[in-house]
Amino acid sequence: MSGLFADRVALVAGASRGIGAGTARAWAAAGASVVLAARDEAALASVVAEIEQTGGRAVAVPTDVTDAEAVRVLVDRTVQTYGRLDYAFNNVTGGPRPSPLADFDVAGFDAGIAANVRGTFLGMKYQIPAMLAGGGGAIVNMASVAGLQAVASLGTYVTGKAGIIALTKVAALDYADQGIRVNVVAPGPILTHHLRAAGDYAQQLAAQSVPMRRIGTVDDVAAAVLWLCSPDAGFITGATLPIDGGQSAGTKPPQMYREGEPMTPPDDSRSGH
Numbered sequence: 001m002s003g004l005f006a007d008r009v010a011l012v013a014g015a016s017r018g019i020g021a022g023t024a025r026a027w028a029a030a031g032a033s034v035v036l037a038a039r040d041e042a043a044l045a046s047v048v049a050e051i052e053q054t055g056g057r058a059v060a061v062p063t064d065v066t067d068a069e070a071v072r073v074l075v076d077r078t079v080q081t082y083g084r085l086d087y088a089f090n091n092v093t094g095g096p097r098p099s100p101l102a103d104f105d106v107a108g109f110d111a112g113i114a115a116n117v118r119g120t121f122l123g124m125k126y127q128i129p130a131m132l133a134g135g136g137g138a139i140v141n142m143a144s145v146a147g148l149q150a151v152a153s154l155g156t157y158v159t160g161k162a163g164i165i166a167l168t169k170v171a172a173l174d175y176a177d178q179g180i181r182v183n184v185v186a187p188g189p190i191l192t193h194h195l196r197a198a199g200d201y202a203q204q205l206a207a208q209s210v211p212m213r214r215i216g217t218v219d220d221v222a223a224a225v226l227w228l229c230s231p232d233a234g235f236i237t238g239a240t241l242p243i244d245g246g247q248s249a250g251t252k253p254p255q256m257y258r259e260g261e262p263m264t265p266p267d268d269s270r271s272g273h
Helices: 018-029 041-053 068-082 106-133 155-175 193-198 200-208 218-229
Strands: 009-013 033-038 057-062 087-090 137-142 180-187 240-243
Touching: 009 018, 009 068, 009 106, 018 033, 018 041, 018 057, 018 087, 018 218, 033 041, 033 068, 041 057, 057 068, 068 106, 087 106, 106 137, 106 155, 106 180, 137 155, 137 218, 155 180, 180 218, 193 200, 218 240
Parallel strands: 009 033, 009 087, 033 057, 087 137, 137 180, 180 240
Antiparallel strands: none
């Protein structure tokens, strides 16, 4: 997509690391001027430095996406710095540690919903008027396959991501005839810092849960976000795009045997266990 987004401006919330940082880099590589937002000022500055070292244009605006005034200032700074806003990726997430529903702390539940639903709402609330002033644009919100199908002990996360999908559909309908497209991505297991920290075994289990038998990459998600904002996706709005290697299509158990052969357990002597 080199040069595809030249003379355009993209805003990425949650851009300090992982998918957000990767998407900011991809947009800059494709020619866009990028505004990076997150709470971690030092991490944002590091990503901006990487982008500038490769000839890109980027600026960091430390922001708490649950704070309405902070988000308003973020969008205002974007327009003041680059003169317009064409695209936004609301890569917001959060929630308490996994727990059975009745064991959730009320404050933790509220914080998770605020990060996901309120954070996405506030982003769109201020991004949309800026885009309308410039003649239109495209927004991509961050959900998860967990927003499509529930996962045990993730009540806050599942509810927050399902809320983002619902909010995306409403925004898409509200502005479909005004030049703004709004879509949502729903990744499955992606190799970010969280999954790296979980270790090799957790990564192997995650890969086994995916029909393609691999974990997704940050680049997989970034490419989908940029495509949804590109002219090639110009007739797509209100859509939820799973980026999950087929996970949301159904279940594909690990293949233990070939057709016509008896099913036998793995040979532990060869597996090294």
